[in-house]
Amino acid sequence: MRLMLAAAFLLAGIGFSIFLVRQDRTESIDPSLKRSFEVAGNVTASADRLLSRVLPVGELDEKEFGEAIKARLRSYPFYDQESDKARYLQKLLDDLMIYKKKDFDYEVFLSPGHFLNAFAMPGGVIVVTEGLLDGLPAEAALIGIMAHELAHVELGHCFSSVKFQLLAKKVKLESLGQLADWVIGGVLRTSFSKTQEAEADDYAFKLMRESRYDPYGLAAGFKALLDAYESRPRRRASDRGVLADYFATHPDLRQRFRTFSSKAELFWRTARSDTRRYRGQQNLKNLIPMSEQEFEGEWLQSFQAELY
Numbered sequence: 001m002r003l004m005l006a007a008a009f010l011l012a013g014i015g016f017s018i019f020l021v022r023q024d025r026t027e028s029i030d031p032s033l034k035r036s037f038e039v040a041g042n043v044t045a046s047a048d049r050l051l052s053r054v055l056p057v058g059e060l061d062e063k064e065f066g067e068a069i070k071a072r073l074r075s076y077p078f079y080d081q082e083s084d085k086a087r088y089l090q091k092l093l094d095d096l097m098i099y100k101k102k103d104f105d106y107e108v109f110l111s112p113g114h115f116l117n118a119f120a121m122p123g124g125v126i127v128v129t130e131g132l133l134d135g136l137p138a139e140a141a142l143i144g145i146m147a148h149e150l151a152h153v154e155l156g157h158c159f160s161s162v163k164f165q166l167l168a169k170k171v172k173l174e175s176l177g178q179l180a181d182w183v184i185g186g187v188l189r190t191s192f193s194k195t196q197e198a199e200a201d202d203y204a205f206k207l208m209r210e211s212r213y214d215p216y217g218l219a220a221g222f223k224a225l226l227d228a229y230e231s232r233p234r235r236r237a238s239d240r241g242v243l244a245d246y247f248a249t250h251p252d253l254r255q256r257f258r259t260f261s262s263k264a265e266l267f268w269r270t271a272r273s274d275t276r277r278y279r280g281q282q283n284l285k286n287l288i289p290m291s292e293q294e295f296e297g298e299w300l301q302s303f304q305a306e307l308y
Contacts (some may be wrong), residue, residue: 008058044049060166060179062159063104066123068176070107072184073125073223078274079109088287089128092139094144096292099207101145102154108146116228121183122159136224137308139280139290140217144204148218151203157196205260210268210288214277214300222257229253261305268303276301279308 073079081090089108097106104124114131121127126149131302136142152158162183192200201218208215282288282295290298300307 015020031283060159060163062123064123064160065176065179066104066121066125068180069121069123069125069183071179072180078112081109081190083216085130085133085288088289089133089146091289091291092127092143093150095289096143096147096150096207099213100150100154101208104153106150106153111117115194116225118145118149120152120158122153124153126150129231131228133284135228136284137220137281138217139283140208140278141221141224142217142284143211143213143280144208145221147204148200148208148221150207151200152196154191155196155199155203157192157200161192172297201256201260206307207262214264214279215267216261216303216305216308217279219257219264220305222260223308226253226257239278264305281307 034261036182074081086108089110093106100106102124106124106126108126108128110133111129113126113129114134116132116135118126118128118132128146132145133142138144166179166182191240205215205218208218276299277293278290279298280290280295281302282298283290283293
């Protein structure tokens, strides 16, 4: 019976992947690993003890589950963790660890594709697309987006959502490897409520305010996502697709940009006269984090949205 259930879920995952592949390829923002699974197509077999461990869903430990997800992601050939871009992202994430409270070994995975997106999975996993890395205007904007995804893990949104969906599907006893495959493959796409998204935005802005980066970076990141969305070819109103679903479950990007642009402007208006914050346009371009090199001309002493 267990083998039959496993086979059924595997077939469901393959079918879902095929469905995603057939979606419109002009989308700029993608809330799943659709493009990645166009390349994968098969579940990697592993004799790893962690991945083969069987346990009830109700007894899932988030840290252990996160390690299983990381092990699966590392086994896929399209995740190049050794490239300059991947190393740069991991260094930025490591720099953010002074703000973490969860006892996770956070790891960022660089996903191929031109679309702009980043998302988090349980246990300290953050995925960033190459399109996002190439499409943002400065390191401060990238930090803002990564801080938002960090918030989903730190605030417990990822694990709560995935565990709820697993229990709702009445999955009772499976290996960690199989559970990780379902989460990664999109069969159980993590979605957050608008309240959770707002909480993650507030967390990210607070982090920006406490860091040495310009707090406007979060709004600049939202603006880049919004521009990418609005520049995509128009589609039929009846053809919603994955991108439309993303906007149906997330706060409106225009409103988020306006809100956090205003918050950043207020920060600068009420800041001390000697306040200096970093933008990092050259850092992002050269893939060198601020913690390793501070470029001349990147420090700001006032609200200057036009520089992004």
